[in-house]
Amino acid sequence: MNYKFHNLLGAPYRGGNVVTVDNSLLISPVGNRISVTDLVKSETITLPCQSSSNIIRIAASSDGLFVLAIDENSRSLFINLRRRVVLHRITFKGAVGAVEFSPNGEFIAVAVGKLVQIWRSPRFSKEFFPFELVRTFADCHDQITALNWSPDSNYVLVGSKDLAVRMFYMKKLKRYRKPFLFLGHRDIITGVFFGVDKKTDKVSRVYTMSRDGAIFSWGFSGSDSKFDGNSHPPSPGTPEQRTNQNDEDGENNTNVRKRKSVDDDDDDDLDGEVVDLLHTGKWELLKKDFFMQAPAKLTACDYHRGLDLVVVGFSNGVFGLYQMPDFICIHLLSISREKITSAVFNDLGNWLTFGCAKLGQLLVWEWKSESYILKQQGHYFDVNTLAYSTDSQFLATGADDNKIKVWTVSSGFCFVTFSEHTNAVTALHFTSNNHCLLSASLDGTVRAWDLFRYRNFRTFTTPTSKQFVSLSSDQSGEVICAGTLDSFEIFVWSMKTGRLLDILSGHEGPVHGLMFSPSNAILASSSWDKTVRLWDVFEGKGAVETFKHTHDVLTVVYRPDGRQLATSTLDGQIHFWDPIDGVLMYTIEGRRDIAGGRLATDRRSAANSSSGKCFTTLFYSADGSYILAGGNSKFICMYDVADQVLLRRFQITHNLSFDGILDFLNSKNMTDAGPIDLIDDEDSDTEEGINKQARSNLGYDLPGSLPNKGRPVIRTKCLRIAPTGRNWAAATTEGVMIYSMDEAFIFDPTDLDIDVTPEAVDKALNEGRTSQALILSLRLNEDSLIKKCIVAVEPSDIGLVAGSVPSKYLQRLIEAFANLVEKSPYLEFILRWCQELCRIHGNSIQQNSRNLLPALKSLQKAITRSHQDLAEMCSSNEYMLRYLCTTRIEN
Template sequence: MKFNYKFSNLLGTVYRKGNVLFTNDGNTVISPVGNRITLFDLRNSKANTLPVEADHNFVTLALSPSGTLLIAVTEHGECYMISLASRTVIHRRNFMRPIRAVKFSPDGRHFAMTKENKIFIFKTPGRATGAFEAFIIERVYSCFVDDTTCVDWSSDSRFVVVGSRDMTVKVIAVVKIKHFKLNTFTSHSDELVGVFFAENSLDCFTVARNNVLCTWQASVELADIEEDDGAEAMDENDSDNEGGKDFFYRREGKHFLKDTIKAEEIVSVMSACYNSKTKHMAVGFSNGAFTLLELPEFIIIQSLSLEGYDISAVEFNLTGDWLALASSSRGQLVVYEWQSEGFVLKQQGHTNNMTCLDYSPSGQYVVTGGDDGKVKLWNLSTGFCFVTFSEHTSGISAVKFTQNGKAVLSASYDGTVRATDVKRYRNFKTFTSPEPTQFISLCVDSSGEVVCAGSQDTFEVFVWSMQTGRLVEVLAGHTAPVSGIVFSPIAPLLISSSWDKTCKVWQMFTSKGTRETIQLGADCLAVEVRPDGREFAVSTLDGCITMFDVDTAAQVHCIEGRYDLHTGRREGDLVTAKRLQKVQAFTTLCYTADGECVLAAGRSKVICIYHVGEQVLLRRFEITCNLSLDGLNDMFDRKKMSEFGNLNLVEERDDDPTMLVKMNLPGSKKLDNSTRTYRPEVRVAAVRFSPTGRAFSAVSTEGLLSYSLDASLAFDPYDLEMDITSDKVRDTASAGNWSEALMLAFRLNEKDVLREVFEAVPISNAELVASQLPQVYVEKLLSFLAAGLESTSKIELYMRWVHTTLMTHGESLKDRSPRVVALLKALQKSITLRQRDLYRVCEKTRHAIRYVVEVNAKSKTVQTKGDEMEDSEDDILNEKEPEMEECNLGGGDVEDGTSVGTAA
């Protein structure tokens, strides 16, 4: 089995904090999701996370006018310059202080950055400036008393307007301007949230935190300002009162934004943006309301609300038709089309920790549950959540797909197990116990008729019938919470694990007693059965993973993985990380598709893959390096250690004045994003392998992480020899030895060469070539077809190969079904995806297709009638030819009508 899994996507988290951006074409939204960045393609309905990971959460983003350079700054001031063309980090610099705003100039030659009480002007690397060194400082202005918060450029890239927490706004000339001195506005009484220039003008609009909007008119037009090469550059010591006599600002209006939303409670402005082309401004408030205005007339276009949560970021696209709204307290991202008053995108992750997940049988979808009581279904191909179920009133402890994939089961701490139809999106069954109890484990048999749930309070296993919804059996015997239950896929056996240090095998449908009770040396935390049903694994509190034979209940293998779970020291820990290592354990398990390895994770930042037979660690994946989370560092900074403990535990007021310091209840570990003031702890709640075997997912503090195999990332040949080269493969194919060329291409295993040889094989020879392939190459051919069908445009060619291969080798594949089940599921997934894509295209254009077919049929009918008329005319001419021959008995040459007339 291959283990070169790479991070592919981040789901479940659409926005954390910071600003959001639109690309220049307006079709993609760029959103910071913790220490990663996700791109939401609105046209193709697809979300993709960049393979860039920072040490802390991103809070500030800026995109160049060319759309190829992205600047992302973390909350600790580490700046990343990212190329969107190559999707890699090309430059990096640590400014050691928070950066509140970054903005590129309209000509793309410079970008401005706010840091402390200064404003920095940098030169953009690239051909336009002739400089390829990053972060070349052009100018630095330190004319503020407090931290600078926002910045904007004039349309000609010669001026910047900067807002600060000292309640002042300053207009600064980046180039040397005749008769220009520093201009300062002092009409605000709170921190500036946004400052903006009008289009082709020096008129300004300033928005403060206390709902005040001011409009400022410049005394001169932008086109009338001349540069002076002989003038001295504007110095930071230039007095504000010595402004040029020909250049000054006048306040034209002062408006109170709270009046636009008619709010009775205390609200403040959280974000603002301005589109200079359409002259529209959007303002987001702390109560979830947002207002769309037309400036400078201050005309209210729309005023709406997003369910009472703060709007942390707003942004227009280039044309001003779409407005992106983001809420950090709710983790929601919305793209709103204000003209039609509809939503282009509306995505929201779990507002609290994710706790569980499960794959659909086809591997296309993933269901997740969280502490917020919601169950969400995610499409892995698009990265979007397409339905959310919120019937539960408490946190979700376990979720399961039925074997046919038509229903989702969810167990909750509210004492219910709910079955939901994934086609109609409705809750059709609710299972409860006679006495109220909390369910912490869940399973369903292979037929989908029996549902079981383990209790945390009564220590029992409840068994229900899916059809009737009635309680069938209550299995008692455990003396502690039932941490895990699982059905055997080949026999009517139920395996349960408990904190009472026992694992029980129940004989279902035949007797009421247990078949076997297995005593372990520590509390059981999780149980998982192998896909073939011959073995099951149990994770215990002492950090061991023990495997047992299902038939004999004998121990087969034991893996001691306590020290493989690398853990850091959390802020509240009183012992070192080395001592914490001794009490680590795996809380979630999952077998691979072939059953040879097991995937394990727990209260740590790593996911481990063990080989069961060899009992060795094969690979360890680190899910994050985000130091904004708790539990990553092995030791504390001694500068923050005092006689009273760690100073990081001392709560501080946030930069947002509307957020008050809140006291956490003793023993509370839930991470409520709307109230928390401490760092969340890194942990992996659940891991699951895809039925296709080519991917696995994990729910963690960061969200739903997806890892997959990418054949283009590594060179992985099979049975390679010295004389097998790409040239030899091509020469063999040119000679017409298709089966030999295809086997050589599989042995070389270069993706481009394999595709070239495969597509060169004539489809008429497909059956002959497929019949000549050995079984090992048949599996590789099906794997290649499954991967190629997802992206190829030659769908018919690949589908005919699939049909031919399965018809030729169907019997042998059936005999080896346990080994190829993951391969066949991957093939089924690819075929289903392409069928759905084609259906969507044909459904949208079915009337046009019907019209083309009708026109084609009518044209053929007209052509047929024309051919019949021509045939009838030929028959008439053939009947007249004998008469003409009789008239030509005199021997005259018949060439035209004149000769015929003469002969007559």
């Protein structure tokens, strides 16, 4: 029951800017969520907080504590990155073009339309108004596209669509002064950066870049005078103008003094600090350089002050690395043919991060060694199917982009991609030995993939071309079955020979559900012809049983022990059958539970609409006590099988960029021509912000599929629960969502009594009564105490203590072992515990195998992972180990 959102796979990057913190953490937007990738540990997580629409701008503080994420509706989240919680929220009054934290972390510069707003950065303390607006600069004449702070946080460089770059001074002056202008560009400003002199550690240069591929270098030769907070700043203009102005002001000194005294009350005191005024000094254009990539446009850029390097990305997929100020090209390479939407340095400047929204791809490249640190690309079409490996370590996904990806669940990384299919992948299945992955596709083939050599070693075909939509294999993995969409038949092949063994006919509709019984060789198939058929594949008797329904059957699934069968029908009901006696056990009415929001094209309200109110995917839990159900809705339902009650509803997302989220549509958005959301009257510019064409390549604008202006409809296509029962995955429109069990803050005692306390456990341990201490900790069900008692047992007493543990505590004890195998350094000690427990309680484990199966799977997963890690370590040190074993120790 205690499942929480853990990770989002399948689409690492979809657009927006990318930032790096702590030199190794890569932060990128994923829809309305934020993904954090640890480049050193090779792990990725998705923050549990989510915005109301897709995130387009991200900024991180220099200390890596805070992240500000802004979505398409200008709503922002101020997030504590370490604790992964939202501290504050604020909505800006306009489209945000750029955002950046100051180097000292005190301020945040936000480009809201034509305005530059300087906000004081909130901290950990709780405040009623956490965001304080400090300054507002309104000198730009068009939308702002780039921001950059000076190292001392006193100046802000701003580039906009009016082809000008302005430098604003943060501290208030006693007389208003216009910002310093850097002019000369002939296209929209893409990037602006302060350059620092390495000897004096002061700002000496400014680099400005425009979309036409031009980079201007500006040099600073010092101010005409030094200015402190108690004197008036020099007036801009030529020396002749300043002289004339001083002569005229000499006649009106009295009025000037009066005006100064009035302004002094509203100005910030600079405390007599002497500063070098960059905006009143002499700036000159040193040189103009061009990247010479026409007709491609400059779409992304970044500058590293320490190394004086510039990285640029273009709309044709080319990126370049240049040494400044001499403009020496170090690298000029092509990633792809698509537009680069993000290019950034890490803190040390040795890694470059590139993002391509159209391909959903993130690359981290080390430019010195010319090697990839990270190369991840998600599915840019909808994911259709999922499959967990038998040890729950891997998750395979198949999508409409004809690709199969295999992910490591613990790290969230894809380690292999298979792209031999020529049409959408519709079904996946792991064999029981975990070494082979089967896939079915609409291209008319079923393929077998070797997960050791990463190759397609077997291809199953039919005499005539078919479209396969379902797939299953028996427990031995020797017989492969696939159901078709067009001929309504089930094809049976041999894994060893690849030959077609049999064709099962009888269905009168597409066979969308197919599954072998876990306990015997009976195959269950569901079809749109309103029937579920059981087939004896090995005996060749054809359909041995037929379960008739009143509506089309959408899917079928066996309980893990094979003694129950669940089917979903078009009328929103879940039927539970006894496959042995062939009788209907009970039915769950789920129309009200699965009912989602209203689509923009719906003419009826969500309550009166009948579309989408059915389950298209089902899956039993590892112990068979509950079942997960999903469909064309924003909800995933969890039902208790024995009591037929709804336990919990998971809402996939709150992202309003999807259709079908809102239950009620706003009548103000209705016009004479229809809903305003469906009227495309925008003058879109494909070179700014997120490329809208990227969404069509993400599967959002498929021809004939989405009439609602490219807004994807939220839905769940496939659900799978890991054999360990610790997590489950859902293939949704937003991506592959992973939910895992969180028991960190749950107190759930098994057999609580007044004498069962942590003090009693510690007392028993101190007195040497380890057996009694272990039983008390199991009754208290406190994880830390259980592990403490296990480790306190002497190796010679393991058999005695294991024999004293009652059978009802075996599940909790096995779960503790599974956790200890992964985290404890006493591997041999824990394995001896497991061996003695299986030897002594073997019969109890066999009799209660259904309830203990998830815990045993978790233990198997942990032991397998430890074995793999040790095998890799030993193989890499094989000769050293041989030498140590053959060397005699001489006294």
